[in-house]
Structures are given as structure tokens and as C-alpha cells.
Amino acid sequence: MTEMEEQSGPPTTLIDPIDMSKLDTKFREQIKSMPNSEELSACFACSTCTAACPIANIWQYKPHQLIRMIILGMKEEVLSSSEIWLCLTCYQCQERCPQKVRVTDIFFDCKNLAAEEGKVPSNIIGLGKELLEKGQLYTVTADWEREDLGLEPAVPGLSVEAVKTILKETRTNKLVEGGE
């Protein structure tokens, strides 16, 4: 009965499939246990999220594919993807998802997990460094803009020193130091 010698279809060696047994089946549960990700498994791959995304056209993995990869257990690929960092966090995908999957929030969770594994792109580390050094990301240089609006030149109550001190105790500092 077990005669299946004659094979149809392409040979396995040429396809080089992803071996499902090598994927991390717990990844899905891990993400689901994180804030706002409970609805992950409700995804039915409609790709509304991708249609809504203003930037996914230049991504290798589109939002619906990333969600799918999470469900399948492709942890390595998702956490080292550049897309989770390129996400504008505009929430368009999340607003429109018909199954209430919190796509943007899930990408935040992915970023957090990636950070824990030290997988943060260098430009993001660069931003962190700037934040640590200057206590703010955008320094107001053009005083005239504020003046034109009738505001005093310096931002009132801005205490970059306090921010710097606090940041030293956060993961941002650990990441920046680890990244150096």
C-alpha cells in the first residue's frame, strides 16, 4: 500500500522549504501574553493591514506577512526584521483590522523582544545615544519660530538634566552601552 515512489512536483532540494519543526512554536504564545496582543490568533490573513499601511510598499515583509510569521513561529526572522523598526506607528493598520488584531501594538511587543535580545538597528541605537547625551531628541534651534508665535525663546520647564538622569536608569541606557 505504501507505494508512493512516483513523485510529482518539484524536488525538495530545489524548493528548500522552511522546516516547520525548526520554528519556535512558543513564539505565538509569547507574543500573545504581551500587552495588547491577545487577539493575535484571530488574524485571518485578509491583508487589510497591509493595504492600510502608508509605508509597507517598500517593505520586504508586509504587515500581514509579519503577523503570519509570528503565528507560524518564525521568531528569528521577525525579531531581526528591519520592518518592525521602520513602522511609523501610525496605527492605520490597527484601526482597520476587521478582526481587532492590534497590529501596531504587536510590532511594539516585537521591538521590545528584539531589544531584549540586543537586536536593535544601529540608527535606533544612535537615536538612543543622542537622547541620553542631550536629554532630548529635537533641540529647538530656530528661536525665531517661537518668537513669531509670541512665545519666549527657551522652552519653559524643560529640564534635560533630569531627563538624562532618569534615562541612565532605563533600558535605553543599557542598550546604548551594550551597543557600544
Next chain:
Amino acid sequence: MSTSNPVLIIGAGVAGMTAAVELADSGIKAILVERQETVGGNALDLYKAFPTDDCFYCFEGNRWRPGIRKCFYRSALIDQPNISLKMNSEVNTISGKPGQFTVTLKVGPQYIIPKKCTMCGLCIEKSKAFHLLSPQCQPQAVVYTPSINDDGAKQAEEECPTKAIRLNAQPTEETVKVSDIIIATGYHEMKPVNMTEYGYGKHPNIITQLELAKIIDPNGESGGVPVRPSDGKPVKRVMMVQCVGSRDENYYPYCSKICCVFALKHANILTQERDGVQVSVVYMDIRTYDRYERYYRTARESGVEFIRGRVSLIQPGEDGSLDIVVYDSLLNKYLKFSVDLFVLSSALEPPEGTAKLIESLGLKSASGFIGIADPISENEVVVGDHIYACGTALGPAEVPESVTQARAAVSKIIQSRK
């Protein structure tokens, strides 16, 4: 017009049985012809049935199941005097004119008298010639295989406590006059032997959904534990593939309509009620019409894996498992799985003999199923003059739809007699 003539019903599945009972209860005689040895048709071993998740055939054997209603068909088919049930029988010829058909029936030999058999099991112990088709069989009686005519069988005939056995029963031919004909011949689940890419028939662990239904039925051989046909070992990984032979111009162009729902039903039973079974479903579209979307959402929530794409390659692994490569069209990647059971959601096709029936009665064909007489009208059960069809004889349908159509056919007949 001989309005007192009975109505002929061909096929005793859910649809034919409903029609018979409804006619009989309205005082109209019904001749119910069934070619198998049990009524119930394809729904006999379905275990839980959508949309209510309980059983439509609530016989003694499954009283313990939660939420079971006792089936009213049970006594009706045998005891209702207006129903004449012809088991093991087929329609031979149909002549005459609408409203006054003359039908000859080939009635199979009645080895066991169902009214007498108490299913005590004595004969089964005496000889292999007797067996019980299913605890849900109807008539509730054992069946006899005449080719195994051994001494034990003769002994059983003598010792049967109710004298229910007649080993020398002969087939007969009967001629009946009927006013109307209801076709309730149902469907057949395609055996996809010709679709070589799926390896059906080449490996014991490649099966169809109806075969899976039998395996997971708590009344079945393994008591509902999913086991591999190859070695009886427990099943841990199941892969299903949708649209096998449906929506395929090489086989059947239509969508079989309910295979998505029963695949989801099976996936949910496996993941929620059985221990540690992982299910993957390979699909092109998941078509869960109206209320059935709920089954899809439940399946995703309970961890069933959905892969949009098609099966690329199947290779028997060691130890009876199957290595399957699937092309995932959403990711544009190939995925490799190792599974214990590969289940094909195979097309629901017209049963054998449908083409002949269509031709001899001059009916229309709808992709091989019985076509409705006037497609523009809303009379979807009227297929000819005094000829009706209901249930899956008209094309793939669920039980509730089949029952509704059976009732519609009966109501048309009652109206025509007024």
C-alpha cells in the same frame, strides 16, 4: 387523478427520511426505497453536526452524549403504518404519466426482520456473516452477508430468540403505482484517486473527511481517539487540504459549499476535545457562509494553523508519517511539515445512477446533480411534473437545508392534492 396513490421516495438519507415521515404524518402513504442496508445515508457516522453541534441521529448508542435529543425517526420508519420502507432496494423502471407513475422495484432479500431483531448480538457471536453496521443504523437490526453462509449462521437462525433470521430470503420484484416521486438520492464524497498529487489510495494515512469523521466518532473502533490507519498509533499532527476536486475544471467546477465548514468542525473537535493534536489547514479560500464564520474564528483561537496555498509535495516519512511541503502564497515561501494524517476535503459529487435517473425521467442536470425544472422560479424542489428533489440530490447542502427542502417538497405534494 388517483390522489390516494402513495408517493415514491428514492433514497433514505436525512432528506428522504424527513419527506417520508412528514408525508406519513399528513396521512399520505410513502414508499421509501433505499439501496443500502441502513437508512441515514452520509449522515450516519458524522458524530457532532453543525450548526448545533449535537447529533441528528439520536439513537440509543449515543444517549450519553451531551445535548442529545432522541430521534423521532427511529420508531417512525418502522412503525408508522403509512411508511413502507424497502431496504436493499432499487428502482428498476418508471413508466406511466405524471401523477400516475408505474414503478417496478427490485427489493433485496430480507434476511433479518427488523421489527423482530432486538440486536441482542447472539448471531454475531455465532457467525461472521452477521454484523452491526453502526450503532446508529436504522432499521435497528444486524445485517447478514449471504456469501459467508457457514454453519454458525444456520445455528443463529435456529437460536435467534426472536426468530428474526431468514437465511433463505429471496429478492423480489414489486410493481407499485405512485402519484409523485421525490428524489432524495444525496451525494457521494469523491474518492480522489485520480489526483495523483495527493496520493490518495497510495498511503493508508491519506484519507478523506468522511473517513476522518468515522475515526473521530466516539462510537467508532478507537472510541473517538484519532489514530493512524497504518498502525493504530495516536495521531499528533493532522493536515487538511481544501478544495480537492472542487472548483477545479478538471473535476468539478462548483464549490462543494460545506467542506470548509466540516473541515473546521473536525479541526475544532481535534484541537479542543482530543489530547495534544495540532491541525493545519491548507486552503485557497475559507468559505464559511452565514453563521458558520464562528467555526473559523474558534478554530483560529484554538490554535489551528491556516496556510493559504497549495500542497507541493508529499513524501512518506519513516514510521508511517508523511513529509509535506506546502507553498504558502501569503508569505511566498515553502513550508515543510511532518504529519500523521493527511485529510482531503474531497468534492461532493452526484451519487452513482444519477445520470440514468435524469435521463429516464427527462430531468435537467445541474453539474451532474438533479437540476430544478424552472431555474427562474423559486420552486427549488420542483424538478419535473409531479417529480421533486430535496437535499443533496440537488447539490451539496447541509442537513438543515436538506430537511427544509424535504418539507418543501412534501408541502408541494399536499397542496397539489387539495
